[in-house]
Amino acid sequence: MTVALYVIVVGCGRLGALVATRLSQEGHSVVIIDLTETKLAKLSADFSGYRIQNDATEVEVLQQAKAERADILIAATNNDNVNLMVAQIAKVIFHVPHVMARVFNPAREAIYQELGIQVICPTKLSAERFLQAIHTSTTDQA
Amino acid sequence: MKVLIIGSDKTSYYLTRRFIAKGYHAVMITRDAQQGRQLARKLQALVVVGDGTDPLVLDEAGVRQCAIVVALLPHDHDNLIACQLAKEMFGVPRTVALVHDPENEEVFRQLGVSVAVSVARLLVQVIEEQIGYEAIINLAELAQGQLAITEVVLLGDAPAIGQHLRDLALPDNALVAAVIRDDGAIIPRGETQLQLNDHLLLVTRPDNHGIVLSILMGATA
Structure with missing residues (x-):
């Protein structure tokens, strides 16, 4: 394995839980933050990191997660604006070198890329895959 | 607009x-x-x-x-x-x-x-201004507690408002070292007239601290 990273994952929905568990299995140190205790409790046994039940948009909570030491922060709640706020706090206040945010609305994407947040837009990614699949199948038929 | x-x-x-x-x-x-x-x-x-x-x-x-x-x-x-x-x-x-x-x-x-x-x-x-809470802020104690630096705010009916510094009967060994007013700071002299909402920087000793506060701020102190 390569160097172990310190990763903070915000949001323990399907995406956050999956990413956090995979990273944990790969041997990285992972802290996952979510407002809801039941979501944190549902994490698989393969997750060996820390769980914090709190609101990650509060600076204190990221402090508690030792964000100043993190290599990566992934904001993956189901709310675009929460993700963008957490990602920016991580970047500007805690100087986390690599911050990523899930943002559903493609119209919000470009501006936050410019502000140094790596924006992952599932809507755009899915659209591209659909189009790609259509193009491939139509070329196959041709 | x-x-x-x-x-x-x-x-x-x-x-x-x-x-x-x-x-x-x-x-x-x-x-x-x-x-x-x-x-x-x-x-x-x-x-x-x-x-x-x-x-x-x-x-x-x-x-x-x-x-x-x-x-x-x-x-x-x-x-x-x-x-x-x-x-x-x-x-x-x-x-x-x-x-x-x-x-x-x-x-x-x-x-x-x-x-x-x-x-x-x-x-x-707003509430603190109403109840005069935090009108006195203890900034520092020096020389093993022999000297205190305090910031006080002249609110509402403080008796020192409108008075010239020289007319306040401050005890010996006490000093109004600075007046902070409208984001500016004044090193006061005898003729300096105190105003509502002035922040005063006081240097006092334990034996005269209470007296100074009551002269400046009245009963609320």
Whole structure:
């Protein structure tokens, strides 16, 4: 394995839980933050990191997660604006070198890329895959 | 001057009404369609129904021509994003956000919002001014407690207000070292006249500290 990273994952929905568990299995140190205790409790046994039940948009909570030491922060709640706020706090206040945010609305994407947040837009990614699949199948038929 | 207000509560409505009364060209974005129709009638203003944190909705509301955007939504993160989009995407020069978490006043400023206002902090400030709490702030104790530096605020009916420093019968071994007034600082002399809301920097000894406070501030001290 390569160097172990310190990763903070915000949001323990399907995406956050999956990413956090995979990273944990790969041997990285992972802290996952979510407002809801039941979501944190549902994490698989393969997750060996820390769980914090709190609101990650509060600076204190990221402090508690030792964000100043993190290599990566992934904001993956189901709310675009929460993700963008957490990602920016991580970047500007805690100087986390690599911050990523899930943002559903493609119209919000470009501006936050410019502000140094790596924006992952599932809507755009899915659209591209659909189009790609259509193009491939139509070329196959041709 | 064009102003955009984003919010669905009574405060947003009254704020928009105030701006219109003052002659501004006010536009409102609300999430609630029914309220939107009502407000458009009552305010005779453009009311756009939609998510004020969506660039397309902001654009539709004419955010590009706005001199100021005010975000009064119930969640801090929504107010942050609305202000940032207005500024970064549409070039709005001034943005104002309501914040619920007082810590976000500073966070939002660092993230580019012109002004962030915490109602909780404002209320605490108003209440403290009313009850005179924190009118005395102990800044430092020096020389093993033999010397204290204290900041006091001259509020309401403090007897020192309007007095020249030389006319206050301050005891020996006590000094009004500085007067902070309207963000400026004065090193006072005998002829300096004290005013309401002056912040005084006092140097006192334990034996005269209480006397000095009661001369300056009266019974509240």
